[in-house]
Amino acid sequence: MPGISHGRSAAALRGVADVAVVPRPTRRSFATGNANATASTLRAHPTVREDAQTPRAVTVTFTNGKQTKFHYLWLRDHCRDVRSYHPATKQRLVDTPTILHDLTPQNVEASADGLSFSWPADPSSSSSAYTSFFPWAFLLEHSYEPALDDRIPPNDKILWTSEIAHDPPMVEYDQVMGSERGVYEWVKRIHQFGFSFVRGIPPTPEATEALLRRIAFIRDTHYGGFWDFTADLKHGDLAYSNVVLNSHTDTTYFTDPCGLQMFHLLSPSTSHKGGHNLLVDGFQAAQTLRTSHPEHYDFLSTVLLPSHASGTGSDSIPSGVHLTPLVLKPVFNHDPLNGELIQVRWNGDDRGVVGGQGWAGGKMERWFEALRAWEGILRSEKSQLWTKMEMGTAIIFDNHRVLHGRSSFVGERRLCGAYINHDDYRSRYIGLHNQFGPKEEERRKRAEWEKGFGVVRKGEMLISEGFQQTPYTLPPAWDSATPLKAVIRRLVPKQVYTKIDGDCKVFQERIAGEMTDLHGKLGEAKLTKYDQWGRRVDRLETSEGWRGLKRVAAEEGLVEIPMKREDGPYSRVHMFAKTYLFTPRGGVVGCPMAMTDGAQRAFTLFGTDQMKRDYLPLLASRNPDTAITAAQWMTERPGGSDVSLTETVAKPVSSSNATANGAEYIIDGFKWFSSATDGDMSLALARTSGEGSRGLSTFAIPMRNPDGTTNGIYIHRLKNKFGTKYLPTAELSINGAKAQLVGELGRGVSAIASMLNITRVHSAISCTTGLGHCLAIARAFAQVRHVGGKNGGLLLHNEMHTAALAQSELVHRALLHFCFNTALLLGKSEAGVNEKGPTHSESMRLRLLTPVIKTFAADLATSELTKCMEALGGQGYMVENEIGTFIADCNVERIWEGTTNTLALDVVRVIHGTKGKALAAFAEWAQSIFSQAPKKHASSIAELISDLELLGQAVALYQPAKISRAAVDPRIPRLILYLIGYIASSAHLFEQVLWSASTREEQDNAELDAFAFDMWVHSGAARATSLSLRDMLEKSDEVRSGERKLEELLVYGHGGERVAKLQAKL
DSSP: OOOOBOOSOTGGGTTSOOOOOOOOSSOOEEEESOTTOOTTTOOOOOEEEEOSSSTTEEEEEOTTSOEEEEEHHHHHHTOOSTTTBOTTTOOBOOOGGGSOTTOOOSEEEEOSSEEEEEEOOOTTSSOOOEEEEEEHHHHHHTOOBTOOOOOOOOOOOOOOOGGGGGSOOEEEHHHHHHOHHHHHHHHHHHHHHSEEEEESOOSSHHHHHHHHTTTSOOBOBTTBSSEEEOSSOTTSSGGGSSSOEEEEOSOTTSSSOOOEEEEEEEEOOTTOOBOOEEEEEHHHHHHHHHHHOHHHHHHHTTOOBOBOBOOOOOSSOTTOOOBOOSSOBOSEEEOTTTOOEEEEOOOTTTBOOOOSTTOTTTHHHHHHHHHHHHHHHHTSTTTEEEEOOBTTEEEEEETTTEEEEEOOBSSOOEEEEEEEOHHHHHHHHHHHHHHHSSHHHHHHHHHHHHHTTTOOOTTOOOTTSSOOOOOOOOOOTTTTOHHHHHHHHHHSOHHHHHHHHHHHHHHHHHIIIIIHHHHTTOOOOEEEEEOTTSOEEEEEEOOHHHHHHHHHHHHTTTTHHHHHOTTTTHHHHHHHHHHHHHGGGSTTTHHHHHHHHHHHHHHHHHOOHHHHHHHHHHHTOSOTTTOOOEEEEOOBTTTBTOGGGOOOEEEESOGGGTTSTTOEEEEEEEEEEESOTTOSEEEEEEEOSSSSGGGEEEEEEESBOTTSSBSSEEEEEEOOOSSOTTSOOEEEEEEEEEEEEESSTTOHHHHHHHHHHHHHHHHHHHHHHHHHHHHHHHHHHHTTOBOSSTTSOBGGGOHHHHHHHHHHHHHHHHHHHHHHHHHHHHHHHTOOTTSOOOOHHHHHHHHHHHHHHHHHHHHHHHHHHHHHHHHTGGGGGSGGGSHHHHHHHHGGGGTTTOOHHHHHHHHHHHHHHTTTHHHHHHHHHHHHHHTTOOGGGHHHHHHHHHHHHHHHHHHHTTSTTTOOTTTSOTTHHHHHHHHHHHHHHHHHHHHHHHHHHHOGGGGGGHHHHHHHHHHHHTOHHHHHHHHHHHHHHHSOHHHHHHHHHHHHHHHHOOOTHHHHHHHHHO
16 A cells, blocks of 8 residues: 655654554545645644544644544535535535445645545546645634534623613614615614614605615515504504503514514604603523522523414404414523523513423422513513604614513504514624624634634735734823923913913823723714604704813813913913813814803903803803803805805894893894804894994894793704814704894994904914824824834934925924914903003004914915825825824814905905004014024025015005005905914014023023024915015006906916907006
């Protein structure tokens, strides 16, 4: 007899079990490995030998020494080649009875990847000789003598009690209907909890049926397919009545009870009395019984109970219903392999007569004892989840696990729903879980287990194998804010900085802990327009994260600090320092806080004494249980940012005191864009007299009446925005809302401007901190990312990469200085009665710079965010790394509180309205700073002095004596705004240069401050702005007019001959 073909030397087989053959009368060989393998390349793998005790079988020995046996008949029967197994349908093609009973292979070879068998031709059929291959993983998974794959699959079901009412599993209708992942999230909750609510369904049978069919086919029964029913006893079943139903599972009288069951309320009973629905987790209740009364659990797991459905006849089944299961089953049914509870069958109303054969010997006594114990658990308050069905929200549950019931009710209610087979539902869940579930982790665990047997799947590489990029870690928010701390040290006294530093150090711990956790719980707001009785309620539901972050903002004093003014004007710097830290983890909660901050200022300046008593303590409260937030309603459909086209109307309740501050009015209108819709009150513009902005007044409008009902404010719809997804923004219909006049009648724009001035500074800070946070991500990534292969250097040492980020950091620093110096001016402007107020020059500068800083920061910061995204490569484009979210969120600042064009015109109005005094004050302030420059900065200072002169030339066009609509180019205001922005930010950067050079503790930063200043002044964007403005001013009116006409053609369409004529003129 031929010997075994080892294919390698004895030395090469060290660590691999020897291969031996028990002699057989057939000629065949067993081989292990590759004849060309060497000791250095050999990978130990399982081995094979003919089984010594069992004819026509092989024994496989895995590298951990464990063995299992496979019969040749089994191997031939389970061949996975295309002749034996259909690759598409996964059905067997082998005709098992025709396999020769004494079949033996001609050759068996074990390799690193699996086991190969060469089968002989079958003389009794047309089958020719061929080879089949079995991967080691397949053999390990399907081993049987003995079975080696004894791992218990993870039980990911989540048992629950009545406490689940605080956070029940819920999905959105649009989510489920919109994508397969949405369906997966739905069936995953059903799999885990045994039930799920679906919110936002149109209250129609058609929408409900379409939703159900997203899972599987609807199961037809004697009740029909899809039900649309009332309490009419139509099918001879108590479910079609209005009496109480105790907790039960449906269709216990079927051999295979229905799997999923859904109910959706289409219309409530007219009496609105009773009809609450009950759910009980049968698996949790069974576990409770097993723990407290194991003898009763065992009894209900074995005793076979009869069930029946014996209703009277119907049109579809005139002979009546006579249903009993083919095989009786116990209450608790378990997997026969692992003993896991897989089904609860319990229905007291449909239970048949117990007794007969097998019930002797005390079983009847045990039955009633077990029944009382089981029902006691089902009826305990701890087990029961009671809900009230609402139109638009359906409930679906696993009838093999969750018991349901209801309280009695008066009248009729209309429901719809259906059954789905359990096998169909499980098939859908498994398929979706394979597609969207945590399969990588499951594969990794499986692969680690298989490796213990020496099994490595061919061609598979887990994501946990190979190169692993080290995740970046962000440093503490305040400790790493070096530029911010430096500018604050310059702006505030030492004792105030010490206070701010201590507060922010404590706050950064809260940011890293509680706020980061709440940020992960953010979700979009949901609107419920009608309750279950069909009443308009406009209930706005915000996420746990949103509500929690609003509480944090209140507790941290983001509105209280500037209003309380413990440190005078420096309180604004303190508050904005905390806002800068809050924003990256604040989930756009900074928006309602900004408007709340603005509202408190408006009430302080224009509110009556009673308004101040009513609103200010609540707006600025640090107690989140009493604190309120404010909204701002200005934007309407006709005008957008142009409030002069406001259509909302206010009418006085009494004409005798209609002009008095605090007078009561009734408001009617429509606000097209209302941010912070979950606020408690709002300041709004409404028309009280003729056309234009002079006919507008400002009003304080509570969202709700004292009894909790709406104050005539209805949410038309929530906005579907590009960013700021967690911020509830809506279109509002205002119908007879009660309101109070704030300030003088007809001076509404002036009153609400006090709010706008504050929110515009908030907007600038928000953009700046967004850029700062994205730069922090880019820096952190550069410290862990290697380039040039696994042995390459860190990205932070790549000078090209660093140079690109330096440009973005320069923008960030310039905006920091501009923002916080403006914040200090704002703080000075808010001086109280006993405080020193701002100088006239400071007031003029603040009025000029407020619209500039808002636009300047929004434009420059958002333009740099995409560069931060690019700095992370492909990781930057991933949503999980946040930069994309900041791009979407920060871009709203280019529009909110005024677009660039709107604010550029505002700057011109300020200059013209103050007869040039605002600009003169700005220029004088800048000159006073630049005049202190040492010679080494002469080049930069010369550029800035030239820019100031150029600015004066441009503004001269707007002097009353020279103004001419034909002469003033409408493109100039934007350039004026940006040039002011570059000059102001440069001046503030130079203030830092002078301070750090003259302050002993700061001299280590002096060189860097000087470098940043010079780099900023000579930056391409600053010079381009100056060049564009200079070029425009040097052209004649005719040339500028021609350019504007060509621009119009360029944007809206070419005009052929007209273009040629214009070009010839130019």
